[in-house]
Structures are given as C-alpha cells and as structure tokens.
Amino acid sequence: MNQTDTQRPDTAAPPADGVARRDRAIINPATGEVIRTVPDSTVAEVDKAVEVARTAFDSGPWPRMPRSERARHLLRFADAIEAHTETLFQLETRNNGRPITETRAQLARVPEWFRYNAGLLAAQRDAVLPGDGPYLTYQRRSPLGVCGIITPFNHPLLILARSLSAALATGNTVVIKPSEMTPLTTLALIGILRDAGLPEDVVMVVTGGREVGERLTGHPDIAKITLTGGTEAGRAAAVATAARFARVTAELGGKTPIVVFDDIDPLVAAEGAAFAAFVAAGQSCVAGSRFLVQRGSYDAFVEALSARASAIRIGDPAQPGTQLGPLISSVQRDKVLRLIATGAQEGVRITAGGGVPDLPAELGSGYYVQPTVLADATMSMTVTREEIFGPVAVVVPFDGEDDAVAMANDNRFGLGAGVWTRDIGRGHRVADRITAGMVWVNDHHRLEPSLPWGGVKESGTGRDAGQESFDDFTWIKTVVVRTAADDVDWYGSTEPGRLN
Known part of the structure; x- marks a missing residue:
C-alpha cells in the first residue's frame, strides 16, 4: 500500500453539493512538516454519512448475515490488517509521532480485537430465564443500529479497533470520526477492510x-456513541445522547496515581515508573503521572527515576533507536511547558528535564519536551491535580498505607492506577481500595481484548473491550412463550387466578 492508497476518498462521506469544504493540513509532529491535506467534512456530509449507514443497516446484508458468516468476515479482517501492519505502523508514527518501536508493538495487536470479537460472536448464546408456571422465557440480542465512534490522536488505530470490532461483530453499521490531527491510519484501515470484503x-x-464531532454525537439516528477524549467532550456527548436516550461509552481524562511502597527495590519501581510515565510521551489517559512514594525509599526512587528519565533517547520517531518522540502539536507542547513552569513556581524540585531538548536541525520544528521529573510535590499543587498529558512525572511522598490510598483517591479522575509492592496481600488490599476502573500491580499499561477498559468519576462511563463492550452494542428482547395446553381465559374462569 502506498500513500495514495491510504487516502481512499470513497470511504469518506460523499460531498454535499454546493457546500465548500476546508482542507486541513495533517502535520508530522516530529518535524512540523505537512504530510498531506484531508478535507474537513461539512455538517451536511455528516448527515449524509449517517443516512448511508442507516440505509445499510435497515436494508443491507450486514445485520442480517448469519452470525457464523459475520464472524468469518471479522477473521478475514484480522488477517488483512496483519498483512498490512508494517505500512500501518509506519504511517501512524509519521502521523502522531510515537516512536516506531511503540507503534509496531501496539499495532501488531490490533488484529487480536477482531479475532476476540469474532470468537464472542461465534460462541454467543441466548439466555433462557427461569420462571414459574408453563412458560419458556428467553432473550434475544439485536444490534443497536448506526453507531458513532470518535477516536483520539494518541492511539488512533488501537482505540478504533476496540470499538469497531465489537460494533461490527454485533451487526451494527458505523460512522467514524477520527481525531482531526491523526486521520490517516483510520482511512487506511477502512480501505483494508473493504478490500477484505466489508460490504459497501x-x-x-x-x-x-469539533463541529463534525458535535453533529455526529447529536444526530438523531445515532444509536450509540463511543468516545475517547477529554472530560469536557465526554460531558457534552453525554448530554447530547441523553436527550434522545441513546447510549454512550466515554473513556476520558485521567491523573493516574502510582503507589510505590518501600518494600520494593526503588530501582525496580523506577524502571516500571518510567515506562508508565513516558511511553507515548506521556500522552495517554492512563499514563502514570502522580507517583506516590513511601518515605523510606523516596530519595532513592527520585534519584533512580531521574537518572532513567535523563537517559531516554529523544529523536526522530521513525528511527528504531528513538525512545521518546514529540508531542502531537505546538499547542500541547506549550501547555506542558507552562505546567512545568507552574510546578516550579509552586515549589517542586525539577530533578530531570524540564524544557525542550537540543535536537538536530531537521527536528528543530518538532514538538518535543524532555522527560521531566518534578519531585517534592504536594497534593495541593496544580501539577499534582491537573492532567498534563506530556512526559512529566510528579513525585509526592507518603507515610503509611491509609495515607497512600487517601492520596490516590484525592482526585476528580478515576481511570487507572498502579501499585508497586512485594507484599502480595498489600497489593490486593490497596488495589481493592483505590477508586479506579483499572488497577495494575507491579506493571502498567497491560491490556487484552478481554479486559474491560474504562473509568469512574470524571474519567468516563461504560466500558470498551471485553464482553461488556460486545454486549453494549446490542439491545435485549425478552420473549415469553406460554407452553400450557389449555387456553387463557382470565375473566371466564371460576378459579382464583394469578395476575402478574
């Protein structure tokens, strides 16, 4: 597949007559250069896309296809994606700036979601429900209709695959709005799926x-929205869908606490902490951003984490040796630098990074920030409370277990958390007490197609991936069948009856 193949203009909404579209430059964040332009859809084009998808749902073959056949389609999609993985991860690195070692590892797993949901579909059973009397009661699951999927810039293809594979497996049709900054692998993926047999x-x-996302979210024919993005976008989507009682799954912001106890080697914990904080340049909703470290190992942890951060190789994400790439845009870079400066004003100690790296001239227009460690923070500081979304680790000391749990939960977010300890009982105990949708013990960022993904509080609602996501793309119909030989004659009977 060459660059021209990735455009696949036939996969986008048809243009509306007489309405001019604005072309948007898609930027390589490593260099600041334009990769290509992609037209912004108009509101009329969003409406047309939904109309086309609705017609495909109402009268097309996909929702009516036997489950076994639809499962075979998903398996073919997985094979086709696997065959194009190299092209896809190179394109994604170019589009969002993640090091190629990261995108290669991540995108190599995308086919797993299609295979997993194909398996759920093939194994799906309709429940038979218990009840009194001569009745057989069972449930049937049906697809919702047209589903909207809105994806972010940081993990464009993986996050799309999580929702798209479940939506397609359950027989829905879909309208996708990728991030306006990173649409390229989405356009490429849909082209691959069409070539692999996805019906028109x-x-x-x-x-x-935003205008495109708001129209899609508010469209009366959209039965469900799955959105990954900021908390305010999620709140707006929840309001828009509530007006028509549509479903919404929203995976939103985070300020992930990583609790490090002093029974674990601080060097081991710091190595894990560096991955949690700096993978994807910290541009992940579950990135480790608040490190709560027990005082007994606090100084050693800060020293080890700072040394590891300072040794990370920053550079061109297309090069295999690069360990940290740029942020997605100049706006995001400037926001991160402002928050680092705010931390310094509030009294943190910058023990690593804190600024823009010195890079070769060809990368001078890229949006880079050094891996940064802000030590000696307190729970009241801005950098401890607000989502930074950059390669910044904030370190706060704590005393005992109760103190650690209280600090971990002292935030408006509740997406992910981490616990580092060699005491297995403590690991289970603290994980149970932390208010977060996902908790890792002695690891971070671990995910599988079977693991429900999502948060609580202002980190969102609903779950992506797992059986939960598969089921939420369907609605349940309960069927009650009377099996008795005699007829029902409530008013003609002389015997006392039972009214349900």
Missing part, C-alpha cells in the same frame, strides 16, 4: 474537528 456503506468516515 457498513462503515463510513467523516473527518474534521
């Missing part, structure tokens, strides 16, 4: 920014 009009793509 089952998946549509609209591109653009």
